[in-house]
Amino acid sequence: MPKVKIPRKSTAIDMTAMCDVAFLLLTFFILTTKFRAQEAVQIDIPSSTAQIPIPDRDIMLFQIAPDGRIFFGLDDQPTRLKLLDRLSSEYSMPLSDKQKEAFRTLEVWGMDIRSLPEFLDKDPAERAKLQQPGLTIDTLGGNHQVEDLILFSRQENNNLRIAIKADKTTEYRSFDKLIQALQNRKVNKFNLITSARLAKE
Amino acid sequence: MAEMNTSGGGGHKKGKKVRGKKMSTRVDLTAMVDLGFLLITFFMLATTFNKPKTMEVNKPAKDDIDKKDEPPIKMSKTATIMLGKGDKIYAYVSPDEIDATTELQLDSIDYSPKGLRKFIQRRQSEVQEQWGNKDDLFIMIKPLPASSFKNIVDALDEMTINDVKRYAILEPNDPIDSLVAARAGQSRK
Numbered sequence: 001m002p003k004v005k006i007p008r009k010s011t012a013i014d015m016t017a018m019c020d021v022a023f024l025l026l027t028f029f030i031l032t033t034k035f036r037a038q039e040a041v042q043i044d045i046p047s048s049t050a051q052i053p054i055p056d057r058d059i060m061l062f063q064i065a066p067d068g069r070i071f072f073g074l075d076d077q078p079t080r081l082k083l084l085d086r087l088s089s090e091y092s093m094p095l096s097d098k099q100k101e102a103f104r105t106l107e108v109w110g111m112d113i114r115s116l117p118e119f120l121d122k123d124p125a126e127r128a129k130l131q132q133p134g135l136t137i138d139t140l141g142g143n144h145q146v147e148d149l150i151l152f153s154r155q156e157n158n159n160l161r162i163a164i165k166a167d168k169t170t171e172y173r174s175f176d177k178l179i180q181a182l183q184n185r186k187v188n189k190f191n192l193i194t195s196a197r198l199a200k201e
Numbered sequence: 202m203a204e205m206n207t208s209g210g211g212g213h214k215k216g217k218k219v220r221g222k223k224m225s226t227r228v229d230l231t232a233m234v235d236l237g238f239l240l241i242t243f244f245m246l247a248t249t250f251n252k253p254k255t256m257e258v259n260k261p262a263k264d265d266i267d268k269k270d271e272p273p274i275k276m277s278k279t280a281t282i283m284l285g286k287g288d289k290i291y292a293y294v295s296p297d298e299i300d301a302t303t304e305l306q307l308d309s310i311d312y313s314p315k316g317l318r319k320f321i322q323r324r325q326s327e328v329q330e331q332w333g334n335k336d337d338l339f340i341m342i343k344p345l346p347a348s349s350f351k352n353i354v355d356a357l358d359e360m361t362i363n364d365v366k367r368y369a370i371l372e373p374n375d376p377i378d379s380l381v382a383a384r385a386g387q388s389r390k
Binding site for chain 2: 012015016018019022023025026029030033034035036045046047048049050051052053054064163165166167168169170171172173175176179183184186188189190191192193194195196
């Protein structure tokens, strides 16, 4: 009896369609998402029913960690450099080009302004590891560091909007300190960053 | 379809014309697909998808607060909520005039729809009854220092949900506030 021969089929599959899908998805992800910003501290933001999306440009961001440390960030690199120039002249600390370059790429930072040069001298890996102490804030007079940051940044870029990103568990006391500083500099309008949530019935 | 051209050119039979070998135009796309999915994975992990939303807050300018020429708002149109430690809210309505016999009803509520939302809605209907317009209700939000940022966001959110037109974040500076805070065992400073 002749054996029934099963025709041997090729195991190769046409990959064209799959390739199309893969690159379509890739394009979608590239266009719709935004790179996760480097964070000085982990912040878990509260949710709200607010629907206003955060503006894309010209943002001055304050982050408040659960323990009350305040961090500062500007999204725009030219403004960052201008701010640094102002700071270096106001606080009379000369900076090298290398330090300036380091500041240009610094997303968020929080420390006494006078200790900035030392921090900028470190290499990026060391900087990421370092626990930053938070901005020096004193709204009762004396040390106006946060107010200076607000004032100088706004003078360098007039369109800046102020956003505050605070952790769920941040106490009102540290939030209030920041608000006082903002109000001392005549900023009465600011945005609180929250994640979207549907209204409960 | 896209199978690999494994048979190669094969040996040319004798007597046939030597032709240029006909190459298959098909390319193996497996490697490209691998690359595509690798990149997708990278983008999924390294980026954020939903853009956070923001809540706009307008505080009255400091100079405005000092101006006393505006007539004070009728207390019966107001409600005060003090946000305290441990996700607690102390809500009360100040009477129009305080004298020795005044009694204050203090509610301790939470942020659930049954707590804060119910309180606001009850106040809205009371104001509606008394003044004919529920939008006259003025809510004073007074966060105590130990309340959390989430509490403030939730309280502000509740204003939007209930369509409260007038509200403000204030400091708990009233004499009543200090009494309330003391009774609730929360520090005011």
